[in-house]
Amino acid sequence: MQRRELIKLLGLGTIAAGIGNKAFSATNKKVKGPLVLSTWYNQSVTANLAAWKILEAKGTALDAVEAGVQVSENDWGNCCVGLGANPDREGHVTLDASIMNHRYEIGAVAALERIKSPIHTARLVMEKTPHVMLVGLGAQEFAVSQGAALEKEVLSDHAQKSYDEWLKKSEYQPIMNIEKQGGPHMPDPMESGEFNHDTIGMIAMDAEGNLSGACTTSGMGFKMRGRLGDSPIIGAGLYVDNEVGAATATGHGEEVIRICGSFLVVELMRQGHSPEQACKKAVERSKAKTPRDR
Numbered sequence: 589m590q591r592r593e594l595i596k597l598l599g600l601g602t603i604a605a606g607i608g609n610k611a612f613s614a615t616n617k618k619v620k621g622p623l624v625l626s627t628w629y630n631q632s633v634t635a636n637l638a639a640w641k642i643l644e645a646k647g648t649a650l651d652a653v654e655a656g657v658q659v660s661e662n663d664w665g666n667c668c669v670g671l672g673a674n675p676d677r678e679g680h681v682t683l684d685a686s687i688m689n690h691r692y693e694i695g696a697v698a699a700l701e702r703i704k705s706p707i708h709t710a711r712l713v714m715e716k717t718p719h720v721m722l723v724g725l726g727a728q729e730f731a732v733s734q735g736a737a738l739e740k741e742v743l744s745d746h747a748q749k750s751y752d753e754w755l756k757k758s759e760y761q762p763i764m765n766i767e768k769q770g771g772p773h774m775p776d777p778m779e780s781g782e783f784n785h786d787t788i789g790m791i792a793m794d795a796e797g798n799l800s801g802a803c804t805t806s807g808m809g810f811k812m813r814g815r816l817g818d819s820p821i822i823g824a825g826l827y828v829d830n831e832v833g834a835a836t837a838t839g840h841g842e843e844v845i846r847i848c849g850s851f852l853v854v855e856l857m858r859q860g861h862s863p864e865q866a867c868k869k870a871v872e873r874s875k876a877k878t879p880r881d882r
């Protein structure tokens with residue numbers, strides 16, 4: 589028996605911020621596509637609408653999530669996604685993205701500079717290369733080889749302003765602190781004012797009932813050059829298992845990576861937890877395992 593059929597029979601699985609099993613919700617109600625969810629980035633509604641247009645026209649979940657998060661990537665006015673976002677501490681905007689479809693196909697880019705749509709490049713990595721992730725200059729060269737324009741390296745007005753402000757203190761200490769509890773840590777983002785990053789992660793189910801997800805970010809503002817968060821890492825920032833559900837993450841990537849956050853949520857749903865329970869358990873795991881009190 590197909591696992592999906594088994595799950596249907598058991599009435600497990602679900603829907604939510606992980607989207608859960610596409611057959612049944614936790615209350616055993618049949619869930620039908622299309623549907624779309626994204627993280628709390630304040631443009632989510634606009635991004636969801638772009639995805640919805642595609643889903644409504646019976647397009648694929650993959651096309652929907654790509655188009656959805658591109659709304660944020662193209663928005664020059666936000667702090668945390670796309671080329672208009674905050675730079676790293678050296679003044680370079682570096683972008684990370686990942687994408688996953690219903691067939692376990694994956695693509696990701698990390699530390700990508702001067703390319704407008706990292707999610708599209710991630711999709712091209714998935715579809716046009718035998719690999720799953722390209723980083724830095726190689727990712728940029730690949731994007732250009734596929735027709736992307738190499739954009740000028742300029743900060744948006746708001747990013748320049750934030751960067752100038754940040755430079756006045758430059759308190760970020762890339763050297764890990766060893767604290768009383770032991771273990772290496774980044775500076776506390778709440779104390780250092782670096783809690784200014786976010787990510788758009790989007791997951792969707794199409795009319796066929798297939799799931800896909802996309803996640804894209806500029807990462808932590810004024811980060812150490814070369815720092816990667818969870819967003820380009822499949823299993824951390826994004827995970828899709830078409831038989832079970834999908835999850836995506838936003839927030840402090842170091843903590844999400846530590847617990848393989850999105851994979852964990854999907855695996856908890858596989859075990860029968862609702863998306864809400866699965867997300868709660870993942871947050872509890874993060875709290876328990878993070879070597880400091882966040």
Ligand code: GLY
Pocket residue numbers: 785786787805806807808816817818819837838839840841842
């Ligand atoms: N969640 C995005 C990042 O930490 O880079």
